[in-house]
Amino acid sequence: LRMNDPPVLIGADVVKKALQFEKLVPVLEKALADVSSGKEGGVVQPLRTMMSLEKYSGFLGIMPAYSSTDDILATKLLTFYQQKTSSTIPSHQATVLLFDPSNGCLKAIMDGKVITDKRTAAVSAIATKFLKPTNLEVLCILGSGAQAYSHYEIFTEMFPFKEVRVWSRNRKSAEAFADSFPGDIQVCSSAKEAVVGADVIVTVTMATEPVLFGEWVKPGAHINGM
Ligand SMILES: NC(=O)C1=CN([C@@H]2O[C@H](COP(=O)(O)OP(=O)(O)OC[C@H]3O[C@@H](n4cnc5c(N)ncnc54)[C@H](OP(=O)(O)O)[C@@H]3O)[C@@H](O)[C@H]2O)C=CC1
Ligand SMILES: O=C([O-])C1=[NH+]CCC1
Known part of the structure; x- marks a missing residue:
């Protein structure tokens, strides 16, 4: 130019x-x-x-x-x-x-x-890479909007998760999210169900009230809070 x-x-x-x-x-x-x-x-x-x-x-x-x-x-x-x-x-x-x-x-x-969308998810993935828990088996995503999609894409590309769970305020959005990917994604009925036992938790909602509570989180789990 x-x-x-x-x-x-x-x-x-x-x-x-x-x-x-x-x-x-x-x-x-x-x-x-x-x-x-x-x-x-x-x-x-x-x-x-x-x-x-x-x-x-x-x-x-x-x-x-x-x-x-x-x-x-x-x-x-x-x-x-x-x-x-x-x-x-x-x-x-x-x-x-x-x-x-x-x-x-x-x-x-x-x-x-x-x-x-991509930069935010990539920064979460980088933080997870450096701070990662010893176990990387279960990924939990709370929310099913744009950030949920970009986080899913990069997290499943960078880490060998065996199980992915999603919860969203509106179950239909979580189902549409799960259906949009070829991989298996478990749609959970509550945030607690998605969080308990997860190794990495990604919160990507527009909620102004808490959706995630410490008592559900497995010791040593890594949380990416958007
Ligand atoms: N730190 C950063 O750099 C960035 C942060 N963000 C933040 O990430 C979050 C997600 O953004 P994005 O995915 O683009 O947003 P979207 O609007 O695409 O998705 C929002 C999601 O939040 C859910 N949601 C909305 N209101 C509530 C509520 N009151 N309680 C529970 N869930 C709710 C929606 O659920 P449903 O569809 O089920 O109704 C939807 O799944 C936002 O908080 C955003 O500000 C985003 C970009 C960059
Ligand atoms: O940095 C960013 O893009 C955002 N911060 C809060 C909402 C989006």
Whole structure:
């Protein structure tokens, strides 16, 4: 791109093709290590701004970051709504803007929904990899929305689970989730039934009240709380 060229638009399909988990995980591991190394890591990432849209029970989040080692300047703009506004509009939508850090020119406008789904699941998987319990037999997913799908995909790709359980507030969503994958997924009637005995627990709901209680959790189990 030349300096005055308009930004390229990169849609969800293209992002999906480019963001295969096997490529994403090592890049994210490095980014997380850079963030954790403080000044040496060269990452500037101010706390995100979360603006509340009380009238609609919605939020607009602004998440800027700069990596001097990768020389990448970007910001994610995210909207999310507590109640789904329609059956076709996802509760979370996002756009990622990519700039030339040397002069501030906007280079790309990317679909950020796929990035959010895959990046969040990949970070959970990385945390699980480093903090993993000795046993990795039973995976439990609480919730059956977009994050449940992306977490299932990467967790079953990265770890050798023998059993996967899902629970969702609405049983039909959990059944649709289970039916959408070729692998066996046990649909549970309660969160407790899904959690008891699980080695890794992923909470991916929009609940504002607790759905998971410590007394159900097996000692040593790993919880990824979204
Ligand atoms: N930390 C991070 O970086 C990120 C965090 N998130 C968070 O992950 C969570 C899941 O997001 P996502 O999958 O995209 O959302 P979706 O809207 O796609 O799915 C939401 C899920 O939550 C369930 N749910 C909604 N309200 C309630 C409730 N009151 N009690 C119990 N379950 C409820 C729905 O259940 P059902 O269909 O059965 O009704 C559905 O399974 C959200 O909290 C989101 O904010 C998401 C992206 C990034
Ligand atoms: O970082 C993110 O994408 C989100 N944080 C809270 C909801 C989505």
